[in-house]
Amino acid sequence: MSAEHQKATAFVARLLENPALKPLTPLQKEEQIIQFFHANATQLAPTLATPAFFPGASWNQIVALLLAALTEYVNTDLFASLEQIVENQIDFGYVNFLRQQAVGSDKVQQQIASLVKTLLVKPEARRGFTGAHTALVFKFVDRYVDAVWTRKSYIHFEITKVQRLRMSKEQVKAMIETTLLLKPVVYLVATGGVAGQAEQTSGIVETKFGEKVFLATKKHLNLVPDPVLKSAVSASISFIENRFIEATARIAAIFAARCRNFQPSVRVDRGADSPDKSWLSIARRNYKFYGFDIKMLDEFFSIAAENGW
Amino acid sequence: MVGMNRTRAALENFVIVAIILVLVQTFVEDFAVLAGWSWSVRRALLFTGFAFDIFFTIEFLTRLYFSFVNRRTGTYFWYERGWIDLLASIPLLLLSSGPAVLAYWSGTATIVGFGAILNVLKVVKAIRIARILRLLRVLKIFARIRHTESAMAQRHVAKISTVAVTVVVVTILAMTVLFGVLDTPSLETVYQEQTVRVLRTIDDIQPEGDSGKAALSELADLEPALLLVQRDGHTLYSRYENDLYDSDFGPTDYGYGESGGLRVFFDLTPLNQEQSRSNLLYFVIIGLLVLAFMLYYSPHFALTVSDPLHIMRRGMSEKGYNLEIKIPPLYEEDEVYRLGQLFNEVYLPLKDRTSAADEPEVLDLKFDDIKDILNE
Structure with missing residues (x-):
């Protein structure tokens, strides 16, 4: 040195x-x-x-x-x-369920950790991973998915009926957390898939570019089931552009964006709304810009309001 | 300079302590009259009040002098509550504690007793009612207490408190003077008529003889205000022993009327007690008024005016501050909250979209934080 x-x-x-x-x-x-x-x-x-x-x-x-x-x-x-x-x-036990065959969790862990570490050599991947990593550190998935499961409303329907994840709540949480963890996979392929200014600033990519990323990622993560990889890639695709994006991807996209500038100890001034509620309210008005699912934002907003988050 | 500032701060704190003490003293002095405390205790309170009035007169003159020297007399008088300093010092010294102390030093009730009995009563009333001016000092303390973080809330609440308390005090004083000038029926006029009637009756019954003394005793039973009857310095009747007069009666507790060689002393304690009861009532009203402004109105003002403005200011000046304003349904039509709604619905989303294109703000690290590293 x-x-x-x-x-x-x-x-x-x-x-x-x-x-x-x-x-x-x-x-x-x-x-x-x-x-x-x-x-x-x-x-x-x-x-x-x-x-x-x-x-x-x-x-x-x-x-x-x-x-x-x-x-x-x-x-x-x-x-x-x-x-x-x-x-x-993250309990990777759900991988066995999705693949319908036993794969050692430790091997999946190794593959994922290795790829993420490789990706994090790129400065843009590091920036893109900040929100997702923060969401994982502060366990955003846990508290919101618990509330989603209690309400059994739109998001629960999207997960269980539309995406058809017949898994337990804990397994769904693990899948969303894996999606967050693998969110920087869009940086695996050299960039070029972004369209206009809105996409550039909001960090979203086009569906076609996403498909290319999916194929590239599959080569590195052959033990990870396709639905998980697709969810990870789709977390960077706009829901406005593609209405078939997995619910887990939409949730991960929201949490990653929410936690981009999240500060756990922010002082809420008297007369101000809580941080999550404020962020979700603003996101509801900018949902097209960021490509979020407005109905999910509405439900998360209600959850944040009910819980004072 | 630092030394001067410290001395000034120490003096200001001393004044605040004096204001708190004078308010306590004012309350206790009236309470002492109402509770019938001995004259020795009330005398001590009288001198304490006198000392406070001298102190505050000196304070006012000093502030006035320095404001004059610094060419800011108008600012001091009108905007820094100099007018309160004036009203709660010199008039009190001249109308309240000063005359009372002089009456005590002269040894008799002469100061209040030269004129007719009604004049005596008016002077006594003026002395006691003038004490209400001391309550204006509550405002001086109020201005010093930082009951809210917002300077605007502090100023508005101080202003409204000043208006309310001043209106109460001035109205009481003005109406008292007006009623006095118009000779409207009052406890004093009833008392006056009663004492004049007693004086004439005593004059008629020739109290020197045995039958006269008996008639005097009968009259005393009927007129509880009758204390003492003297003819040419000789006591013809006394309700109490002299020791009791010494221990319980001060110069403002009695008045007398004269007719020829006859001098009749009357007990003014009931009138004083009535006035003290009123003064305590005013004291409590003003105290509660100020507390209500401080504890109820001030938070309400902060919550519905200065807090939303503070949040909007932070939202506009700090890149990383994106909290929405909580809009209470009850006040959503208020101009502030309508502005807040625009802030929530238009400004913050626009700011969010704009800042997404920018580099994130340095939220937590300032250049000053690392000066020690650079200087190593």
């Missing part, structure tokens, strides 16, 4: 120690730091080019050093978190 890399790592480590970043997930922290570098470039550049840090280096060189150190540092926590999710949080 070069002296410059050591310095960059030490600098990044100190930044990440900031108490303000403590409640955030590793990828959220990374985004914050990257934005911090961009926002404060004019102030940071002269200071970091001094002999105490990176003498003689240009700002671009400094940023490259810092970002490399940041990714490496964040990966330690991120991969540990992924392993925790894959090994302890």
Whole structure:
């Protein structure tokens, strides 16, 4: 390890120690730091080019050093978190049910973890995974699907009757969590499937591009059943464009978007609505833009309102 | 500069403590009259009130002087409640505690007793009613208590409290003066007629003889306000022993009338008690009025005006703040909430779509947070 890399790592480590970043997930922290570098470039550049840090280096060189150190540092926590999710949080027993044959859960876990880690080398995949990962860390699926199962309304109907998942609630939760985990698979194939500005900004891809991604993903995850892979790919396709998207994909898309900027300890001012309720209300008005299922948003909104989320 | 600010803050705090104490003192002084506490206790309270009035007069003159020096007299007087400082200091010293202390120092009721009995009663009433001006000081404390985080809510509630309390105090004072000028029937006029009648009766019955003394005793039984009858300095009748007059009666507790060599002393305690009862009532009304504004109206104002505005301001100035305004159905037609509805339904969705194209905001890390790292 070069002296410059050591310095960059030490600098990044100190930044990440900031108490303000403590409640955030590793990828959220990374985004914050990257934005911090961009926002404060004019102030940071002269200071970091001094002999105490990176003498003689240009700002671009400094940023490259810092970002490399940041990714490496964040990966330690991120991969540990992924392993925790894959090994302890998601019960892959449902894979056997979908495939109608016994596949070792540990093998499925290994395949998925390996692919996700590979994908997370790409900066755009990391950005695209932030919301999904945050949703997994804060167990959004658990609390909302529990409420969905109690209500047995539109979302429950879509899961059990339309998508025909004849699985237990816990198995459905595990499938949605797998969908979230595999959401960055759209970055497996070189980008180019996005259409207009709306799609670019909302991170959704075209159905045809999704099909290409599905075929590519299938090669890497041969133990994962097709419905799960399709759900993972469809989580990045607009429901407005394709009305046949799996319910699990639509749910994952909503949760991933919800958690893009989720902060667990946000202070709700007096007179303001709760964070989830506010987000879902805004999402209801922007559902076409993001390609969400409006009826799902309505039901999640009711759940959030009832529970004060 | 820091030292000066500290001294100023300490003095301001001292004034606040004095205001709280003078309010307690005002309450206790009236309560003491109503409860018939001994004169020694009431005398101590009288001097305490006098000391407070001197203190607040000095405070007012000092503030006025410095505001004049700093060319901000108008600001101090009209916008920083200088008028309250004035009304609750000099008039009290001149009309209330000052005359009462002078009456005590002169040793007799002369200050209140030179004129006819009605004038005596009017002066006594003026002294006691003027004390209500002290209640204006409640507003000074109210202005200092930060009962809400919103400066606008604080100012509006302070303004409405000032209007309400001032209207109550000024109305009471003005109506008291007006009724006095118009000689409307009152407890004092009844009392006055009664005492004049007693004076004439005593003059008629020639109280020096045995039969006169008996008639005087009979009259005293009928007129409980009759305390003492003297002819040329000799006591012809006394309701109580002298010790009791010493211990229970102060200069404002009695008045006297003279006719030739005859001097008749009357008990003014019932009138004073009535006035104290009224003063306590005003005190409680004003206290409850201020508390109601502070505990009920202020949160209501904050909830229905300043909170939604605060949320909208944050939503517009902070990229990562996207909470909607909670709109209570009861107030949804309020202009603020109609604006809030537009904020929820138009601004936030638009902001969300716009910000989706931008880089996410740095929410938690500020440049100042890392200055220590850069300086190492």
